[in-house]
Amino acid sequence: MLRVRKFSTIDELELFLQGAVLGSKQVPALYYGIVGKTLIFSQPTAATVTFTTVSNSIDPSALSFAEVKAQLEAGIADLTVRQIKGTLALVETTPTVGKGVNITGGTGRNELGLSESAAHVGKVYSSDGATVPYFVQAYATDNSHVLVTQE
Numbered sequence: 001m002l003r004v005r006k007f008s009t010i011d012e013l014e015l016f017l018q019g020a021v022l023g024s025k026q027v028p029a030l031y032y033g034i035v036g037k038t039l040i041f042s043q044p045t046a047a048t049v050t051f052t053t054v055s056n057s058i059d060p061s062a063l064s065f066a067e068v069k070a071q072l073e074a075g076i077a078d079l080t081v082r083q084i085k086g087t088l089a090l091v092e093t094t095p096t097v098g099k100g101v102n103i104t105g106g107t108g109r110n111e112l113g114l115s116e117s118a119a120h121v122g123k124v125y126s127s128d129g130a131t132v133p134y135f136v137q138a139y140a141t142d143n144s145h146v147l148v149t150q151e
Contacts, residue, residue, distance in 0.1 A: 002136065007145045011084050015091055016147070017135060019100025019122035023088030023113030030062040037108030041076050043099055044092045049075035051108060068112070088112050095124040097131055125149060 007013040053060045069081040080093045090101045100122030126134040136148040
C-alpha cells in the first residue's frame with residue numbers, strides 16, 4: 001500500500017525514514033517528576049531505563065534535557081537522543097532497514113511527550129525499492145516536504 005506523508009522540515013523527514021520516535025511536547029528547561037520513572041524499549045536494544053537523580057541537581061525530582069539524553073544513551077545501546085523543532089527525537093545510531101526505535105511501555109512517557117496509551121514504533125525505510133517498507137519518492141513544496149512510501 002502506498003502512503004503519503006507531509007513534513008514541515010527535511011530533518012523530520014530524515015528522522016522518519018530512519019525509524020525515529022518523536023515526542024509531541026516542547027523540551028522543557030527541566031523535566032519535573034521524571035526521576036524514578038521508566039521507559040521500556042524493545043528496539044534498538046531490549047532494556048528498561050529508570051531515570052535517576054544527578055548529584056548537583058537544583059531539584060532532585062527533575063532532569064535537564066542533557067541529563068535525560070545521557071541516561072537514555074547510556075541505558076540503550078545504539079540509541080541517539082536529540083531535539084527536532086524543540087521536541088524529543090529518539091533514533092537508532094546506526095539505522096537498520098525494517099528496524100527502528102520501539103518503546104513498549106514505561107511510566108515516564110508522558111513527561112517526554114510520548115503517548116501513554118500506545119506503543120511507539122519506528123521503522124527504517126529502505127531505498128532499494130524491493131525491501132518493504134521503502135520510500136518511493138520525496139519532493140518539496142513551498143512549505144513542506146512530501147514523502148511517498150510503500151508499506
